[in-house]
Amino acid sequence: MVTLVRPLSFARLLRRRGMLESTNAQLVTGAGILLVIVAVALIVPFVWPYGPEQIVTDDSLASPSWHHLFGADSLGRDVFVRVADGYRISLTVAVGSILIALAVGIPLGLIAGYAGGRIDSLIMRPLDVLMAFPAILLAIVVAAVLGTGTGVVLLAIGIVYVPIIARVMRAATLVVRREPYVEAALARGASHRQVLLGHVLPNSLGPVIVQASLLMGVAILLEAALSFVGLGVRPPTPSLGLMLSDGRDYLSNAPWAMIAPGVAIMLLVLSFNLIGDGLNLLLDPRLRANGR
Amino acid sequence: MSIRGIDRRTFLRRTGAVGAAVAAGGLGTALEIGPREIAHAAGSTQPVKGGAITVAIVDQPVNMDAADGELYSSIEVYDNIFSKLINVTNDFKFVPNLATKWAQDDMKTWTLDLVDNAVFHNGEPMTANDVKFTFDRLPMHADGVFFAAWKRTEVLSKYRVRFHLSHPFGPFEASLAAFSEIMNQKAVKSGDPKLHPVGTGPYYMKQWVQNDHVTLARWNKYFKPNKPYLDQVTFRAIGDDTVRLTGLQTGQIDWIQQVPAQQSNSLLSSSQIVSSPGKPYFPYFIILNCSRPPFNDKRVRQAIAWCIDRAQFAKLLWFGTSVTATEAVSPPSPWYTGIDPYKGAPDPERAKALLKQAGKENLHITYLGQPNVVSQERTGEILKSQLAKAGITMNIQNYAPAQYFEQFGSHKYDLTSTYWSATLDPAHLYFPLTYSPSGWNFPGISSKRINAALEAFVYTTDLKKRHAAYPEVVRAVADEAPVIFLTNQVQRYWTSPHVHGSAPLPSLEIRLEDMWLKR
Numbered sequence: 001m002v003t004l005v006r007p008l009s010f011a012r013l014l015r016r017r018g019m020l021e022s023t024n025a026q027l028v029t030g031a032g033i034l035l036v037i038v039a040v041a042l043i044v045p046f047v048w049p050y051g052p053e054q055i056v057t058d059d060s061l062a063s064p065s066w067h068h069l070f071g072a073d074s075l076g077r078d079v080f081v082r083v084a085d086g087y088r089i090s091l092t093v094a095v096g097s098i099l100i101a102l103a104v105g106i107p108l109g110l111i112a113g114y115a116g117g118r119i120d121s122l123i124m125r126p127l128d129v130l131m132a133f134p135a136i137l138l139a140i141v142v143a144a145v146l147g148t149g150t151g152v153v154l155l156a157i158g159i160v161y162v163p164i165i166a167r168v169m170r171a172a173t174l175v176v177r178r179e180p181y182v183e184a185a186l187a188r189g190a191s192h193r194q195v196l197l198g199h200v201l202p203n204s205l206g207p208v209i210v211q212a213s214l215l216m217g218v219a220i221l222l223e224a225a226l227s228f229v230g231l232g233v234r235p236p237t238p239s240l241g242l243m244l245s246d247g248r249d250y251l252s253n254a255p256w257a258m259i260a261p262g263v264a265i266m267l268l269v270l271s272f273n274l275i276g277d278g279l280n281l282l283l284d285p286r287l288r289a290n291g292r
Numbered sequence: 293m294s295i296r297g298i299d300r301r302t303f304l305r306r307t308g309a310v311g312a313a314v315a316a317g318g319l320g321t322a323l324e325i326g327p328r329e330i331a332h333a334a335g336s337t338q339p340v341k342g343g344a345i346t347v348a349i350v351d352q353p354v355n356m357d358a359a360d361g362e363l364y365s366s367i368e369v370y371d372n373i374f375s376k377l378i379n380v381t382n383d384f385k386f387v388p389n390l391a392t393k394w395a396q397d398d399m400k401t402w403t404l405d406l407v408d409n410a411v412f413h414n415g416e417p418m419t420a421n422d423v424k425f426t427f428d429r430l431p432m433h434a435d436g437v438f439f440a441a442w443k444r445t446e447v448l449s450k451y452r453v454r455f456h457l458s459h460p461f462g463p464f465e466a467s468l469a470a471f472s473e474i475m476n477q478k479a480v481k482s483g484d485p486k487l488h489p490v491g492t493g494p495y496y497m498k499q500w501v502q503n504d505h506v507t508l509a510r511w512n513k514y515f516k517p518n519k520p521y522l523d524q525v526t527f528r529a530i531g532d533d534t535v536r537l538t539g540l541q542t543g544q545i546d547w548i549q550q551v552p553a554q555q556s557n558s559l560l561s562s563s564q565i566v567s568s569p570g571k572p573y574f575p576y577f578i579i580l581n582c583s584r585p586p587f588n589d590k591r592v593r594q595a596i597a598w599c600i601d602r603a604q605f606a607k608l609l610w611f612g613t614s615v616t617a618t619e620a621v622s623p624p625s626p627w628y629t630g631i632d633p634y635k636g637a638p639d640p641e642r643a644k645a646l647l648k649q650a651g652k653e654n655l656h657i658t659y660l661g662q663p664n665v666v667s668q669e670r671t672g673e674i675l676k677s678q679l680a681k682a683g684i685t686m687n688i689q690n691y692a693p694a695q696y697f698e699q700f701g702s703h704k705y706d707l708t709s710t711y712w713s714a715t716l717d718p719a720h721l722y723f724p725l726t727y728s729p730s731g732w733n734f735p736g737i738s739s740k741r742i743n744a745a746l747e748a749f750v751y752t753t754d755l756k757k758r759h760a761a762y763p764e765v766v767r768a769v770a771d772e773a774p775v776i777f778l779t780n781q782v783q784r785y786w787t788s789p790h791v792h793g794s795a796p797l798p799s800l801e802i803r804l805e806d807m808w809l810k811r
Contacts, residue, residue: 235690
């Protein structure tokens with residue numbers, strides 16, 4: 001038997017000659033920033049002389065110094081170690097919510113796109129309704145109903161992302177299922193399950209991965225927004241959004257309490273956006289063909 | 293005596309615990325009058341008529357029915373639309389208002405003579421029948437709790453009434469000075485009193501654009517000659533302390549209630565704005581749910597009390613714009629005792645010993661908070677760190693206001709914090725909150741000692757006996773610890789240099805009739 005077209009897998013794509021070079025500075029820069037952030041999040045809370053929740057009464061709103069690199073907040077807590085710990089929360093929420101969205105959205109989109117017809121409608125219409133709500137509003141409703149806490153935020157953002165992931169997956173599946181290698185696999189007697197998992201799924205994942213990496217940046221902003229309005233992680237857990245919210249009360253006389261978490265959010269979102277753009281360039285054949 | 297149960301909104305009246313209302317205390321470290329305040333006071337000897345000002349309060353007013361008293365923000369507005377029978381001065385003296393004189397006939401009877409020239413804003417003359425009408429409807433409304441001993445009102449003549457009480461009632465004059473806004477029967481029957489307040493006060497409601505502003509205009513038939521001074525006052529609700537302050541500094545607003553606490557001291561020397569004297573009239577405290585474990589055990593509650601570092605709360609929460617408090621009132625209240633059975637706190641070892649006695653060495657509790665009430669959230673964070681020193685683990689669970697009050701009102705909580713805006717007489721706090729038959733007994737406390745102490749304090753009109761009884765109220769409540777006082781926020785008003793006559797009163801009303809403008 002002759003294989004008409006060798007389906008591309010993500011791993012093979014990365015190995016393709018010349019690809020990594022064209023993957024460009026965006027992916028490398030994004031991954032570099034993310035690496036530093038992950039290192040800060042993992043190391044600093046364990047080696048820093050102050051704990052992220054440690055209150056030092058006399059250091060309330062202390063300005064940046066060797067004792068407090070990023071200054072101290074209104075309760076005298078070290079802002080640097082709180083930013084580092086806040087990164088841990090942000091990354092947990094970003095990764096966790098995306099995993100939830102991928103775990104639910106990919107199968108739904110895959111089945112909807114592959115089956116088509118009434119099954120497609122049955123799956124996608126409720127998701128369309130869900131998608132019609134502004135993301136932040138939907139997340140606020142979920143958080144308001146389920147209460148606050150890291151787990152709830154993670155779930156709320158995951159729910160918001162399910163229809164987005166499902167729709168992207170469905171669109172990719174619609175394209176892939178008409179590919180000659182899929183038709184050939186069916187012609188040679190492969191079951192739908194084999195075709196779905198062996199051919200359609202791996203070849204539809206590219207756009208989903210790009211979308212997921214971009215959504216991670218948005219997840220961080222959503223977590224920050226939910227925490228900002230008090231529906232995110234529970235204090236005194238140092239969420240970046242919560243720190244931003246607390247810091248705004250002291251913007252005129254202790255701007256560091258707001259600037260530090262603000263810049264931290266910006267860097268983390270930037271890293272995910274750069275990675276997303278880099279992956280898009282890597283995985284999208286049209287962009288590659290245009291030499292971008 | 294019957295004391296009605298209350299709902300979430302009713303509780304909001306005296307706590308005012310919404311929005312950013314508690315984000316700052318107002319404030320200023322020193323309670324003394326500073327140099328700028330003195331200069332301001334010196335220039336305020338000759339009131340002049342005319343002019344309009346804009347006042348920025350913290351929350352939106354929601355209900356103008358004075359018997360409901362829903363939200364402190366509503367009270368701030370309608371206390372200028374209605375007149376009370378008597379007033380209180382800033383040195384705690386009761387002075388005539390709608391009542392020209394009053395006398396206690398016997399332990400359970402009070403007779404009041406009324407002014408004969410007060411006219412409601414609908415043109416109706418104010419008579420003794422309006423006083424009777426007002427008090428007859430009070431028991432069906434929230435403010436009834438502050439007249440718990442009221443039995444009936446007798447109209448003796450057109451301008452004379454007699455109150456008959458079921459018990460001698462010590463705080464009666466204070467309650468009249470704080471909660472006796474007289475309403476007009478015809479106005480209440482003809483329009484929704486929540487939306488259309490009709491009083492005999494210095495101002496009538498000219499316009500209320502809900503969620504935007506309330507405009508009050510001078511009532512030309514006000515019963516006090518030459519008052520009020522201002523032609524018009526516009527109330528706006530601005531929740532953000534910084535925005536409110538910026539409005540004052542840029543001249544868009546003439547009077548504000550609170551500034552960001554951390555800026556208070558530096559603002560005292562500002563040339564752009566002027567501060568009133570500061571008065572500590574806002575007690576802030578923790579409430580423990582005594583109706584279920586673990587706080588149904590007095591030793592566990594006392595353990596919490598031994599963990600409290602009040603100075604840390606005063607510094608980190610209010611930036612020194614409050615005084616530490618171990619009872620409902622602080623100086624200059626004539627009721628202040630200074631009693632503190634927890635002298636030496638924080639003492640985590642003592643707390644641990646009590647927990648060990650109670651068999652609660654690994655205590656886990658949950659603090660109920662609201663994310664939109666900043667001080668409540670930060671109180672939780674500070675408290676968590678203080679309790680941790682005694683090995684107590686505390687989680688902070690935030691809820692949106694509706695869910696918060698559902699949990700709170702149905703006693704599904706361990707502990708929370710709030711403030712109280714009625715302390716003209718300490719009975720206004722202790723009696724509703726800690727007297728076990730009270731419908732406002734949110735801590736769910738049932739203590740014979742507290743009940744007996746309160747009955748001795750409240751059910752007598754002999755001032756000497758009341759002063760003798762009050763220390764036992766403070767001791768009993770501190771010992772039983774259903775509430776643990778933390779601080780007393782210093783109330784301070786901030787105005788443009790042109791506004792005169794504004795000062796915090798023990799009743800916490802904004803008395804606009806005394807304010808005037810000199811450009």
